[in-house]
Amino acid sequence: MKTTSRIYTALVFIFLFAPIAILLVFSFNESKSLSVFGGFSIKWYRELLHDEATLESVRNTLLLAVSAMVISTVMGTAAAVGIQKLRSKWLRTALSTATDIPMTNPDIITGISLMLMFVFVGRLFGLANSLSFWTMLIAHVTFCLPYVILQVLPRLRQMDPSLPEAAQDLGCPPLRAFFKVVLPEIRPGIVTGAIMAFTLSLDDFVISYFTSGAGFQTLPVRIYNMTKKTVTPKMYALATIIFFVILALLLISNLTDQNKKKPNQ
Amino acid sequence: MCQEGRSPVFLQSERFGGTLMKKIVELKNISKSFDGETVLDNINLDIYDNEFLTLLGPSGCGKTTTLRIIGGFEHPDQGDVIFMGERINDMPPHKRNVNTVFQKYAMFPHLNVFENIAFPLRERRVPKKTIEEKVHEMLSMVMLNGFDHRRVTSLSGGQQQRVAIARALIGQPKVLLLDEPLGALDLKLRKDMQQELKKIQKATGITFIFVTHDQEEALTMSDTIVVMSQGRIQQIGTPQDIYNEPKNAFVADFIGESNILDGTMLKDLMVRFSGTTFQCVDKGFAPQEPVDVVVRPEDVDIVAQEKGMLRGVVTSVTFMGVHYEVIVDIGGFKWMIQTTDYVGEGEYIGLYIEPDAIHIMKKSEYSGLYGDYSSFSNELDELSDPGEESEDYE
Ligand SMILES: Nc1ncnc2c1ncn2[C@@H]1O[C@H](COP(=O)(O)OP(=O)(O)O)[C@@H](O)[C@H]1O
Ligand SMILES: [Mg+2]
Numbered sequence: 001m002k003t004t005s006r007i008y009t010a011l012v013f014i015f016l017f018a019p020i021a022i023l024l025v026f027s028f029n030e031s032k033s034l035s036v037f038g039g040f041s042i043k044w045y046r047e048l049l050h051d052e053a054t055l056e057s058v059r060n061t062l063l064l065a066v067s068a069m070v071i072s073t074v075m076g077t078a079a080a081v082g083i084q085k086l087r088s089k090w091l092r093t094a095l096s097t098a099t100d101i102p103m104t105n106p107d108i109i110t111g112i113s114l115m116l117m118f119v120f121v122g123r124l125f126g127l128a129n130s131l132s133f134w135t136m137l138i139a140h141v142t143f144c145l146p147y148v149i150l151q152v153l154p155r156l157r158q159m160d161p162s163l164p165e166a167a168q169d170l171g172c173p174p175l176r177a178f179f180k181v182v183l184p185e186i187r188p189g190i191v192t193g194a195i196m197a198f199t200l201s202l203d204d205f206v207i208s209y210f211t212s213g214a215g216f217q218t219l220p221v222r223i224y225n226m227t228k229k230t231v232t233p234k235m236y237a238l239a240t241i242i243f244f245v246i247l248a249l250l251l252i253s254n255l256t257d258q259n260k261k262k263p264n265q
Numbered sequence: 266m267c268q269e270g271r272s273p274v275f276l277q278s279e280r281f282g283g284t285l286m287k288k289i290v291e292l293k294n295i296s297k298s299f300d301g302e303t304v305l306d307n308i309n310l311d312i313y314d315n316e317f318l319t320l321l322g323p324s325g326c327g328k329t330t331t332l333r334i335i336g337g338f339e340h341p342d343q344g345d346v347i348f349m350g351e352r353i354n355d356m357p358p359h360k361r362n363v364n365t366v367f368q369k370y371a372m373f374p375h376l377n378v379f380e381n382i383a384f385p386l387r388e389r390r391v392p393k394k395t396i397e398e399k400v401h402e403m404l405s406m407v408m409l410n411g412f413d414h415r416r417v418t419s420l421s422g423g424q425q426q427r428v429a430i431a432r433a434l435i436g437q438p439k440v441l442l443l444d445e446p447l448g449a450l451d452l453k454l455r456k457d458m459q460q461e462l463k464k465i466q467k468a469t470g471i472t473f474i475f476v477t478h479d480q481e482e483a484l485t486m487s488d489t490i491v492v493m494s495q496g497r498i499q500q501i502g503t504p505q506d507i508y509n510e511p512k513n514a515f516v517a518d519f520i521g522e523s524n525i526l527d528g529t530m531l532k533d534l535m536v537r538f539s540g541t542t543f544q545c546v547d548k549g550f551a552p553q554e555p556v557d558v559v560v561r562p563e564d565v566d567i568v569a570q571e572k573g574m575l576r577g578v579v580t581s582v583t584f585m586g587v588h589y590e591v592i593v594d595i596g597g598f599k600w601m602i603q604t605t606d607y608v609g610e611g612e613y614i615g616l617y618i619e620p621d622a623i624h625i626m627k628k629s630e631y632s633g634l635y636g637d638y639s640s641f642s643n644e645l646d647e648l649s650d651p652g653e654e655s656e657d658y659e
Binding site: 160162163165166167168169170171172173174177181184185 | 336338375436
């Protein structure tokens with residue numbers, strides 16, 4: 001029994017990490033070949049550093065992810081507060097269902113429909129090429145928003161609704177009352193929502209592919225475009241770096257999470 | 266007989282140091298409805314400085330809504346809210362010199378006890394030193410010395426209650442609103458807190474507007490009780506007034522136990538009910554006017570059958586500790602009588618009622634709603650006690 005489960009675990013880990021291990025190894029391959037390891041080298045990493053277009057796309061991706069995160073977090077929180085404040089239960093359910101739809105919608109549908117809309121509206125205003133950073137930003141905010149709402153809404157529901165009233169009662173104007181007593185209560189939801197928005201935006205390829213213009217490419221789109229030509233080990237190097245950056249972020253967030261939990265319990 | 270407004274005793278207590286006491290809050294013709302349903306129907310109420318006033322009524326009668334209108338969290342559809350002579354209908358809650366102790370305490374979970382209590386002073390940018398002094402003063406008033414750095418989430422219900430009171434009082438409001446603050450506490454703690462709240466009110470001189478559905482609580486704590494039902498004020502008066510001179514069958518039934526009978530006022534000081542004519546102390550009714558008659562169970566004396574003004578058979582006897590609760594069938598109407606003398610079930614007895622034990626009320630929409638004690642049982646009564654924990658979870 002014990003050995004079976006050990007073998008099983010080992011197999012799972014092999015399947016999970018073997019591709020990454022191979023990627024790692026070949027990113028340090030001297031030769032371009034995928035079958036022969038021609039000796040250790042960091043030349044692909046060096047080459048990557050001089051690939052201005054790729055670096056540009058990294059910057060674009062980060063810029064887009066941060067902007068989308070900030071905007072969708074603020075808008076999503078405001079929307080959640082608005083939904084929660086609705087008196088009619090029916091309207092409340094209807095609205096939160098409506099915000100769930102984009103999440104279940106396949107990316108490709110969202111991507112195509114957004115592209116259509118941007119091009120259509122662009123034509124209305126007589127623009128030849130309406131796709132840009134701004135259209136991508138709108139697209140990313142659109143698909144991040146429901147996730148933020150989904151994280152914040154339950155926090156608002158759990159909160160004692162008399163908290164903001166108590167703050168007002170004790171002399172806070174309504175907006176201040178929100179920042180002083182509601183925000184601390186729903187902060188964990190907002191933070192989780194923001195992290196989700198950031199990762200979703202970083203990660204997204206399909207919707208970005210449809211809504212990116214010639215002038216503004218994100219990293220996933222850039223990588224896809226590179227694979228259409230020739231696959232160079234430079235991309236393995238890039239993928240390896242991304243993997244380790246994400247791993248580091250994951251470790252940091254897990255560690256800080258544990259630190260936070262201790263004093264409460 | 267029914268008196269308009271407050272008793273002479275109370276009018277005297279409105280005088281303080283020779284001057285008439287100030288009205289702090291006035292509600293004038295307040296009406297409010299939610300989704301087309303009338304929740305408050307033309308409420309008129311004057312609340313005086315230094316007063317402990319209780320809004321009493323069954324769950325859903327509009328007590329919380331009244332409180333929220335005074336606090337500024339609801340707006341009346343009609344009527345005016347006057348605060349120290351000024352109309353404040355449109356003044357937002359944070360500008361009103363009124364603080365609230367919320368039903369579920371509404372502690373700020375991310376702040377410790379000290380910061381919760383200091384909250385109103387921090388809002389006003391009071392100097393740090395003063396804040397510290399005042400918070401400690403408050404903590405000792407509610408007997409929570411040394412609790413400064415405790416998390417509010419680690420406190421018991423009773424302790425949170427005290428923090429809520431300290432937080433609401435530290436800003437020295439003119440009026441404190443308390444919405445069933447003791448509802449969630451167990452009986453013993455509740456009795457203690459009743460005394461303590463009363464003491465705090467006396468010590469601070471702040472007007473308390475207290476909401477409860479518990480008539481006993483209202484009777485023991487209040488200077489003035491406002492009995493409400495279905496969004497309307499049924500009676501305003503001192504606890505003694507409300508108990509001894511209920512204005513209608515609703516008030517008589519809601520406050521304490523009462524035998525409520527159909528009667529006819531023959532002339533001044535003479536009433537007929539249960540087939541017998543009685544002397545009474547009420548006058549001013551039309552001759553032959555149909556009325557509701559209230560006789561409190563403790564005001565009836567059990568005597569030998571031949572000496573009784575009414576005669577009947579004992580159908581049940583319950584020992585209550587201090588007294589017995591005796592149900593007597595008199596011509597088909599079951600009376601409740603509280604007596605310290607034992608009588609046996611099935612005994613034939615007589616009842617003797619003094620003229621001042623009989624209270625006459627005008628007929629109202631509540632007449633005839635409250636039957637006799639034929640289905641009476643203590644357990645049932647407790648089970649059907651309104652509210653307790655079944656309230657306000659919108
Ligand atoms: N915000 C609201 N929306 C709709 N109905 C409400 C609202 N607040 C109170 N009500 C209704 O008004 C009535 C009186 O409520 P409330 O003032 O809370 O009574 P009480 O405090 O005496 O139990 C109840 O029937 C309640 O359902
Ligand atoms: Mg209530």
